[in-house]
Amino acid sequence: MKKIFLIACIFLFFGFSPKKQKNTHDYHIAIAEMQWNAETKSWQIILKVFTDDLEDALKKQEGKKIAVETQKKAPNIALKKYIATHFSFENHSPNLIGVELQNDMYWVYVECETKNAFKFKNFMFNAFFELFDDQLNMLNVKYKDKKKTFLYQKGKNNQNISF
Secondary structure: OHHHHHHHHHHHHHOOOOOOOOOOOOOOEEEEEEEEEOOOOEEEEEEEEEHHHHHHHHHHHHOOOOOOOOOOOOOOHHHHHHHHHHEEEOOEOOEEEEEEEEOOEEEEEEEEEOOOOOOOOEEEEOOOOOOOOOOEEEEEEEEOOEEEEEEEEOOEOEEEOOO
């Protein structure tokens, strides 16, 4: 009995837990880099997210585990749906171009075509708010030679983008 108590105390003291998940992180952040391409008349966007966060979000959305396809020519339908729901200009969803895996992050490439850079000013970025109360999303926007950063959190998931 004393051995069991001693082992339990050691596990509690050192923070070991048999239920602890691998690949967890203490902070919840997603970063998007958005740049205007005057030649193609489109916003080109790179969304950087933790692999486990994206996989958990897709699982919650679809009700089952979804593999994020990084090598397919036809992008993942579930990911397209997630991007359309959580990352858009005034109900104008960006087109999913592709996905790249780098270490523990997915880089998701999207593009939003429009004739005018600021035709759609209101931008929604509420990715992972359904998973984490402390989720913070950062949007770095570059237009010509100017840069601005916009922060999104629960209760503030839409912002006007202007320069």
